[in-house]
Amino acid sequence: MKLTRRALAPALVGLTLKGAPRIEGGFALENVEQGHLLRDRAPLMRPRESERVPVVIVGGGMAGLSAAWWMERQGFRDFRLLEMENEAGGNARGGENEVSAYPWAAHYVPVPDTEAGLVRELFTELGLLRDGVWDERWLCHAPKERLFIHGRWEEGVEPHAALTGEERRQMERFATRMEEYRETGRFTVPMERGVAKSTAAEQALDRITMGEWMRREGLTSAPVRWLADYSTRDDYGTRVDDISAWAGIHYFAARQSEEKGPLTWPEGNAWVTRRLATKLRTYVRNNSMVFRVERAGVRWRVFTQSRVYEADCVVWAAPTWLASWVVDPPPPRWVMDTAPWLVSNLTLERWPRERGYPPCWDNVIYRSPSLGYVVATHQNVARHQERTVWTHYWALADGRGADQRRLLLGGDWHYWSEKVLADLERAHPDIRQCVSRIDIFRIAHAMPRPLPGVMFDERRQARLRPRDGFAYANCDLSALSLFEEAQYRGVEAAKYALGFAGRGR
């Protein structure tokens, strides 16, 4: 600890500073250097071994695992999944300490409606859906969410305490408008179904920002703008004044749940990815960073440090923009901004004091720059919980992703842990007395940002068409970082690969 005047003066007269106990912690899962090896095209060793395999999946996040899941389900076994980290999962990884398991990023899946066939198939297989009934154990327990506003916690995330008549009317009109958009059936999950049916009206929404749309609708009061901005930061890492109105509306108008959800687990969506990775373990190769993919005749050569794979077909489930650095001949540059995120897991020795509605799964602080925190132990059925883990989410959504990334990577652990504590202190004045550990994951490229023009962009659509045995599968092709999109893209690419490899045999 650095000695400051504040600490020194009492020490001189033999007193200890009555302050917070020391908080431990550090950065977790950092792999910036390895990623930048690719960017800088560092000379990497030529692998000595080679393996012939019909299909290679690059990337073991939700998209890659879904591609593998689909192929295995169809009885196809001649493929490998190459994951650069030591564990598959991507944005759906999780950690664990002696108090609880906790998520490192994605932490819930909305209860799929009857349209979302693939998600239902997967969740039936994982035992979450039995005879049309969802397993209560993993539906988000009550109480679900609360908002810290006007000095106390209120039930629900939408502000409704102390609104003026006009503010209330705008909140209601916003909800009505979203309901109308839902009824058009053109905002869907997966989004491609709705996009295919879109008319000029929807395409026009993609040319303006959500903020502009709200101004045109006369939705200008602070509470409704806050709600929209919170939601677009929360799901898409983008401010309401930057995001495509189409994407902003999609957040509110795309889903119609049949059950009070979402589905959530202490370790977040790692609950799903770990089960998939275990089931598919014979195909998964961890610690296998793909640093080059080259065309060789009618095949593809996929290089990792230890082995080169000769494949008929490549499913590219890593971020799409990364392909320009790795694939030869290089595809056209993929220009899509990505949002950096800061995810902090705080270990609490006791619950802080607070006022109002009791602790929920999702706890949001009105007008905070962060997204609030999720209680990782919320799905624990114990009546008494002395200690807990909170996952604090912060999308660095102001301005361009690159600038925010510099800020994200520039701050050391002390800087960011202090920021997180100061944020929580607004609602929990004694938080520093409760926290014993803060582990932080700085996700430089956490998700694509759906800025205006992306949804109906010809170049995006062009990427969706697989060619010569090369198929993109990442959810950034949807410009929406959603579990369902990743799964859909993965399965679509797998279908193509199956057709292609089948032809080859």
Add this chain to the structure above:
Amino acid sequence: MVYVLFLSVFLIAACGLIYELISGALASYLLGDSVLQFSTIIGAYLFAMGIGSYLSRFITRALISRFISIELAVGLIGGFSSTILFMAFTYAGGFRFLLYGMVLVIGILVGLEIPLLMRILRERFELRELVANVLTLDYLGALGASLLFPLLLVPKLGLVRSALLFGLINAAVALWSTFIFREHIGNLMSQRLASFAVVGLLIAGMVYASDITDTADAALYSDDVIFARSTPYQRLVVTRWKDDYRLYLNGHLQFSSRDEYRYHESLVHPGLASLPGAKRALVLGGGDGLAVRELVKYPGLESVTLVDLDPEMTKQFSTHPLLKSLNAGALTEPRVRIVNDDAFPWLERSDEIFDFVVVDFPDPNNYSLGKLYTSAFYRLLRQHMSASGLVAVQSTSPMFARQSYWCIVETMKAGGFQVYPYHTYVPSFGEWGFVLGAQREWTPPETLPGGLRFLNQATMRSLFEFPPDLGPVPVEVNRLNDQVLVRYYDKEWREITR
């Protein structure tokens, strides 16, 4: 200057009366029988004031300095009087002795005040005027205090902080006296320092008063508190009034020893007496051992497992002579195994199967407790029961919380049980509800164990009849992702207690 002096008279008169009222109120709260308490406290207090007035004749020198010392002493002792009495009541013995000792000391000190002050003011006023003014203000102060006390102080500040506040007023009178009479005080600096010190102590007392009242919650209970302890899980308080012992958890009544047999006989026997082959029983909650006491009346039972969250609770009800006598030492029987764990996760980890289960949790007044009344919980419970097994669930009152009661019934149904709702009248609780859950058709037992005080064949049949005002109402199922029960319960009990 003159006004300040008369203000002092007014204030110390008010303070004197406040201490008397606080002692009386505290004694009524803690010991009951308010007529007796107030009479004896007022009598003792006035008598002590008489002693003080008499003793004032022996103070001959340095009147002002003595007066300041007395003010500080009154401020300190009076100010902390209710704190000390609360703590003594909860944590130490000899409460009455301390109470009357305190009343005597404060009374004597207060009795010294007015005579001394009159002698101090003697040189400044004519006797006729002085007596009239001082006594007028004395009685006015008393009036002010007696109005302030019930209307503002007790409801807003509580007894502990009210006493501290008036102690602070006494100390303030002492403090400004060191300025008004500075030419007449020999040891001015030390008097002033002492005044500041007392003011500081009392302010510190005010700041920490909430902690003091948190621990000394005896005032909540109108009966004698014979046992009080805070554990990491809850606050246990046992009270006694004559031969009636009552257990409170976090201020909620759990049983009264006068009628708990009605509750526990109803909870256990309709189910267990119908299972002559039952070997293994499980009790969830119920760390007081009263349900276990009923269970061990069945010689056929080979094991009874009691799962209660709080080790302090099961320890006290296994060892404390009085508490142990309430459950007839049931928790120390060799057949009984005590597990201190959280019931829901314990069941998730356990692979044991039971023939009879008693679920005796506190009422679902918050989301943590509400989890223990969900369809997910009952489904899990069913996996731990033999095919012929039964479960009896305490299910709050079908009278006061009718929706809550029928919600538990519906939820058990959703959890896969065939349900048999029943209810019993327990005077200290009112009409109380239970649900028997079975996995096949159930018929009431032909025989009951001997020695029961409430249940026989006739009463048992009547328990399963619901009069129209207790009958079923349409309700939703309580689920982990939608705890309707906590909302029903909160709404219904708020209507009752409003």
